[in-house]
Amino acid sequence: MTMTKTVWGQVREQLGDIGKIEVLVGIPTFNNAKTVEPVVNAVKAGLSKVCPPASVVVVNADAGSQDGTPETIKQAAGPDIRTAFVQHLADGFFPGPISLHALSESGVPGREHAFRAFFTVAEELQVQACVVVDANLRSLTSDWMEVLLRPVIEKGVDFVAPLFRRARYEGSLTNCIIYPLSRALYGKQMRYQSGGGYGFSGKLASLYLTKNVWEGEGAHYGIDSWLTTVAVAESCEVSQGFLGTKIHDGTLTGIELSLLLAQAVGALFHLMEAYQDVWEGSTGSSPVPQFGPPYEPGPEGGAVNVERMVRGFQQGLRDLLPIWEIILAPETLAGILPLGLVEAEEFRFPAALWVQTIYDFALAYHEKALYREHLLKSLTPLYLGRTASLVLETRAGTPEDVERVIETLCETFERMKPYLTQRWRFS
Amino acid sequence: MSILWQEAMLEAFRETTLRIAHVLPKLLAPLTFLALGLAAGWLVKILFLRVLRAFRFDALCERFGLGSSLAKTGMQQSASHLIGRLSFWLVFLLFAFMGIEALDLTATANMMSVIIGFLPHMLAAVLLLFFGVLLANFSAEAALIDTVNAQIQEARLIANFIRWGVLIFTAAMVLTQLGIAKEIVVAAFSITFGGIMLVLAIAVGLVGQNIAKDVLEQRLRRRKVEQDEMSHI
Numbered sequence: 001m002t003m004t005k006t007v008w009g010q011v012r013e014q015l016g017d018i019g020k021i022e023v024l025v026g027i028p029t030f031n032n033a034k035t036v037e038p039v040v041n042a043v044k045a046g047l048s049k050v051c052p053p054a055s056v057v058v059v060n061a062d063a064g065s066q067d068g069t070p071e072t073i074k075q076a077a078g079p080d081i082r083t084a085f086v087q088h089l090a091d092g093f094f095p096g097p098i099s100l101h102a103l104s105e106s107g108v109p110g111r112e113h114a115f116r117a118f119f120t121v122a123e124e125l126q127v128q129a130c131v132v133v134d135a136n137l138r139s140l141t142s143d144w145m146e147v148l149l150r151p152v153i154e155k156g157v158d159f160v161a162p163l164f165r166r167a168r169y170e171g172s173l174t175n176c177i178i179y180p181l182s183r184a185l186y187g188k189q190m191r192y193q194s195g196g197g198y199g200f201s202g203k204l205a206s207l208y209l210t211k212n213v214w215e216g217e218g219a220h221y222g223i224d225s226w227l228t229t230v231a232v233a234e235s236c237e238v239s240q241g242f243l244g245t246k247i248h249d250g251t252l253t254g255i256e257l258s259l260l261l262a263q264a265v266g267a268l269f270h271l272m273e274a275y276q277d278v279w280e281g282s283t284g285s286s287p288v289p290q291f292g293p294p295y296e297p298g299p300e301g302g303a304v305n306v307e308r309m310v311r312g313f314q315q316g317l318r319d320l321l322p323i324w325e326i327i328l329a330p331e332t333l334a335g336i337l338p339l340g341l342v343e344a345e346e347f348r349f350p351a352a353l354w355v356q357t358i359y360d361f362a363l364a365y366h367e368k369a370l371y372r373e374h375l376l377k378s379l380t381p382l383y384l385g386r387t388a389s390l391v392l393e394t395r396a397g398t399p400e401d402v403e404r405v406i407e408t409l410c411e412t413f414e415r416m417k418p419y420l421t422q423r424w425r426f427s
Numbered sequence: 428m429s430i431l432w433q434e435a436m437l438e439a440f441r442e443t444t445l446r447i448a449h450v451l452p453k454l455l456a457p458l459t460f461l462a463l464g465l466a467a468g469w470l471v472k473i474l475f476l477r478v479l480r481a482f483r484f485d486a487l488c489e490r491f492g493l494g495s496s497l498a499k500t501g502m503q504q505s506a507s508h509l510i511g512r513l514s515f516w517l518v519f520l521l522f523a524f525m526g527i528e529a530l531d532l533t534a535t536a537n538m539m540s541v542i543i544g545f546l547p548h549m550l551a552a553v554l555l556l557f558f559g560v561l562l563a564n565f566s567a568e569a570a571l572i573d574t575v576n577a578q579i580q581e582a583r584l585i586a587n588f589i590r591w592g593v594l595i596f597t598a599a600m601v602l603t604q605l606g607i608a609k610e611i612v613v614a615a616f617s618i619t620f621g622g623i624m625l626v627l628a629i630a631v632g633l634v635g636q637n638i639a640k641d642v643l644e645q646r647l648r649r650r651k652v653e654q655d656e657m658s659h660i
Contacts, residue, residue, distance in 0.1 A: 371491065373569075377573070
C-alpha cells in the first residue's frame, strides 16, 4: 500500500494532469548510462510506428544509479514523450549482499520493485498495454515495440514473452530446466527466455499486483521466471514475440551462476506450491502463438569449456554428496554416482536421469528437506553436468540438433510427470 | 526394681516409636517425591514430544543439519526424543533434590537454592549449545555449497574450518556461561583463535600469495580464468 502511494505520488507529481494514456513503457535501470541512450532512441522510434506519442508515458525505475542514468534517459527521450522517474529503492531499502535478490538477471538490484512500480502506475493510468525493456541491451531495435505491443493492442493478448535468436548453447539454464519443467507443468510451450523485453495487457498488470509474490519468500526469487509462470498458470492469453538477437552487458562467474540458478529455479518451485491445482491435472503441452519473424536457431556461440563443467560436476559429487543424499531419491543417486568416474569426453548425463533429478529437487523443496537457498544452490554442479552433456552430445551436429535434444528433453519431462505428481501428493 | 525396669523399657519403646513416627514421614517424603518426579517427568516428556512434533522440530533440525550432527556423535534418537529425555531427567532430578531437601540433612542444607540459582545458567548454556551447533552446521553447509560452486578444490577444508571455528567459539561461550574455569577458557580460546589466524596469515603469506593474488584479481578485477563465454539464462 505504501509502495503504491509512493510510486504513484512520485509519477503524478512529475506528470501533472495528463489525459488518456494507452501505453506505458517501463525501463528498470542501475548504472546503465552507457547503454540506455540507444535503448530509449529505439523505444521512441518503435512507438511512433504503433501509437501516437501523446498516449505514451515512459517510466524509469532506477535502483540508485551513480552514473546519471535517469538524466541520460530524460535527455534521450526529449520533449516529445512524457517521462517519469521513480526511485524504487530510495526508501532505505537495499538488498543485502548475501540475499538471493542481491543480483538479478539484468544486473538491476531489486528488479521486482521496478516491475511493481510499473504495474502500479499502469493500473492507476488504466493503460491498455505495458512494455518493459531492459536498459543493458545492445541489440534492442525499433521493431521490438511492434512485436511486444501490437499483439496486446490489436489482438487482445495479455502477455508477450521474449523469444531470442541465441547462439547455440546460450540460455542453457532455460533450455535444461526452466522451459522443459514449466512446459511439463503448465502445458504451454513457452520458451521462458527471460529478460530483455515483455509486453503486458493492463489487465494482466493489475492481476500481477494482486498476487502474493512481491513480499515474503516469493520476492526472493527472480521476477522473470514468475512473470511468465503466473501468466500461464492464470490461463491468460499468452504469446511469444521473436525479437532477434539478444546482446547485453554482463557475464557470470561461478558463484553468480548458482545465485541465478537459485533465483530462476526457486521461483518456479515456489509457484508450484501456489499453482498445485493447475499443474497436477495438466498433461501434454500445446504451442503458443508467435509474433514477429519466425523463430530460428542461433549460430555457433563463444567457447564452451566442457572440461571445466565436468570438473564442477565431479567436485560436486565428491563434496556435496551428503547434501544430495538428503535431496535425491536413492535410485536417482544410484544413477548419478557412476558419472563421477567417467572421463570428460565420454561424459553423458541421460535425459531421464536429469528429469528425475529436477523432480527430486522440486519434491525436496516442497518437503523443506533442507534450507531452501542451500537446496537450490546445490543444484549447480548437477546443472553443469547436464549442460556439459548437452554440449558433448551435439557439438558435432547442427544448431537444429540442439533444438531436437531440447525437444526430446521436454518430452521426457512431460512423460515422466507422474513421477512428480505421485510423490508430491504423498509428501 | 521390676517396675523401674518395666518403665524404662516402655519409655525407651515409646521414645523410639515416637522418633520413628517423626522420621518415617521424612523418609517417605523422598520416596513420594521420586514417584512424583517419575510421573511429572514422564508427563513433561510427552508434552514436549507432542509440541515438538506439532512444530515439525525434527524436520527443522534436519534442514539445519542438526540431525546429521547427532548421528555423527552416535546418537540414534531424533532431536525431539533427545529433548524429551533431557526434560524428563531435568524434572526428575528437580523432584529428587526436593526429596533430599525434605530429609532436612545438614550436609544438603541450601542445596535446592544453589541448584535453582544455577538453573538459569544451565538453561542458557543448553540454548547456546543448541544454537551454536545449528549455526556451525548452517554456516559450514553454506560455505561448502558456495565454494564447490566456485570450484575451489579446498571446499571441504574451508567448510570444516568454519564449522569447527563456530563450535569452538560456542564451547567457549557455554563454559563461560557455566562459570567453569572462566579465565582459563577465555585465555585458551584467545590463544587458539589467535594462533589459528596467525598460522593462516603466515601460510597465505609464505605459500599462498599467488593463490590469494589470483583470487583477489578474480574478485576485484573480474578477470576471466578458464571461464566459458556462454550466458546461462
